[in-house]
Amino acid sequence: MREALQARLAERGVSSAEFSDLMIRLLDRGVLCRDESKREAELYDRFLQVRELVEDYLAVLRIRLLHEPRFNLLRVFPPGAEVPGLPDTEDDSHALRQRLSQQEVALILVLRAEYDKSLREGQLDEHGQALLSLEALNLSMRNLLGRSLPETATERQALLRRLRQLRLIRSPAEMDTDSEEAWLTIRPGIISLVTDTALAQLAPQAAEQPEDQPEYETP
Known part of the structure; x- marks a missing residue:
């Protein structure tokens, strides 16, 4: 699986380390906005290069990805979360839900x-x-x-x-x-x-x- 991912990344000119940086940032922050900073602009543009690979990776984890091109915005949601613009799911996992006061x-x-x-x-x-x-x-x-x-x-x-x-x-x-x-x-x-x-x-x-x-x- 790792070799297959590396091969698909190589086809798009993205290294494994660059893909890892993108996924770590997205999963750690839960949101990525191109106009936030130069760093987030780079990561957002990298996402556009490997969008289907990011979606496949997150799908394995049952994490939902919302991409809003009009705002140059990415946001991830835990399994089962209600997400505007995405169909509802039956997954009731709460493990990854972000706790807000x-x-x-x-x-x-x-x-x-x-x-x-x-x-x-x-x-x-x-x-x-x-x-x-x-x-x-x-x-x-x-x-x-x-x-x-x-x-x-x-x-x-x-x-x-x-x-x-x-x-x-x-x-x-x-x-x-x-x-x-x-x-x-x-x-x-x-x-x-x-x-x-x-x-x-x-x-x-x-x-x-x-x-x-x-x-x-x-x-």
Whole structure:
């Protein structure tokens, strides 16, 4: 099997070490986005050279791969995961599922809702990204889920750092999360992580919030 893989890689001008680097990075991070860095651009382009080999390799592990060419994005999902754009499977394995905290899940859901809002209003930039202030994000969390961002700056920084690692947002590493002038960018890859079903569950919760909550417009 190893010899057959090496032969197929050689046909495409990719070494075993280069293929290994690609797979290790993809499985370790769970996501690969071409515009994230020069390194990820190289790995993404390498994936395009050996796409079917990557898919075959992951299929043996029952790991699901979502490729979104419009965003130059790759994301892997554990067996049995619900993946927007891919058919459901009967596999109920949880061994490889990425554990997210309740705060992370809540923020991701709200960011997806805000992204859809910007999409409907035609406020995405040329890269399909949405700009959102932390003030508006915090208000949206209260309106939709009845909760707020973490109280301390350290906790807020850690939360945003986690979402940057998942390639869901862009924000300065040293953002002043206490400032009303702080902004972040929601990346289009969030669509591949939050299903429409999960997003729809926010609607009843939002309806239960008091009607005198102030409304806001994203920039």
